[in-house]
Amino acid sequence: MVIAQMWATPVAQQQIDLPEAIREALIAVLKRKDAERGDLAKRAPDFHAFMKDKGFYATSHYNLFDEADAHPEREALRSFERVACLSAREYLGNALGLREARDVQLSGRCFGNVQRKGDRTLPHYHQGVDFVLVHYLAVGHGVDQEAGSTPRNGPHALLLLDPRPVPTFPYWEKVHSIQPRVGLTLLTPGYLWHETNPFRFDGDRVCIVVNFNVITNTYAELHRPMRF
Numbered sequence: 001m002v003i004a005q006m007w008a009t010p011v012a013q014q015q016i017d018l019p020e021a022i023r024e025a026l027i028a029v030l031k032r033k034d035a036e037r038g039d040l041a042k043r044a045p046d047f048h049a050f051m052k053d054k055g056f057y058a059t060s061h062y063n064l065f066d067e068a069d070a071h072p073e074r075e076a077l078r079s080f081e082r083v084a085c086l087s088a089r090e091y092l093g094n095a096l097g098l099r100e101a102r103d104v105q106l107s108g109r110c111f112g113n114v115q116r117k118g119d120r121t122l123p124h125y126h127q128g129v130d131f132v133l134v135h136y137l138a139v140g141h142g143v144d145q146e147a148g149s150t151p152r153n154g155p156h157a158l159l160l161l162d163p164r165p166v167p168t169f170p171y172w173e174k175v176h177s178i179q180p181r182v183g184l185t186l187l188t189p190g191y192l193w194h195e196t197n198p199f200r201f202d203g204d205r206v207c208i209v210v211n212f213n214v215i216t217n218t219y220a221e222l223h224r225p226m227r228f
Contacts, residue, residue, distance in 0.1 A: 139182055158195075
């Protein structure tokens, strides 16, 4: 008998300690973008109308890499783009066994997630995205006595949900919990459902996110809008 686990879910964890000036600059631009969320209907009316019509909850519609020159933190954004791409290529090479990881062309969108006491991220996955990078810039401060008592506990733990449709045995606990810390960098496939526990610390929890796609040659360029 030969048994192979062929469709495991590769999740990477990496510690990336950015220079303090870059970390602070990224926090500043993400908090500024977070303060502009109420302007979504004005800044992206088509997207806002689509999300409202579908009953979706939209928090951001921007790409910091694309608009870097419009921010005083442009150099910090460019530096982080380089770091993110290096980490992405390492993930492709080591987790997915992609021999061409150094040579493939990547596309991406960079945005942020800022949470304050009581906030949480609802269960979701990143539709239409090959893989996702999350880097924690700030995690607040405090002590939570429940942290680590069960796989689901922690003041703002990231919960990764098992994508396999196995209801019980042998996967009794279908959740992996990861406790954020400054510098922690995660990479996961875009299809992986995830959420967070409520943020109960003082201060803010700030993370910067990059949605990555690998640009490949497919039949997509032959598609066009239908006439009917």
